Amino acid sequence: MNTTTMIIIGIIGLVIVLFIIRAPSKASKILGHGAIRLTIGVLLLFFLNVFGGSIGLHVPINIFTVLVSSVLGIFGVTSLAAIHLFIL
Structure with a gap:
């Protein structure tokens, strides 16, 4: 199995375990927001x-x-682009 498949299986397994043990809602919200921000960061980089x-x-x-792009959002993506254009 490749790395991507293992990561997806791990995330699905974590979600299933959280549903089984009924994790506190605050922890679930934090994990959900983190996953959403990571997804948005990857999409922003892809479209860039x-x-x-x-x-x-x-x-x-x-x-x-x-x-960087998931924590800073659009400003992070633009800063990465500026670093690539002007420094690298």
């Missing part, structure tokens, strides 16, 4: 790469860039 490809902009999608 798709639309920025025409001007030669490619920001790699790795754990660091996903964390």
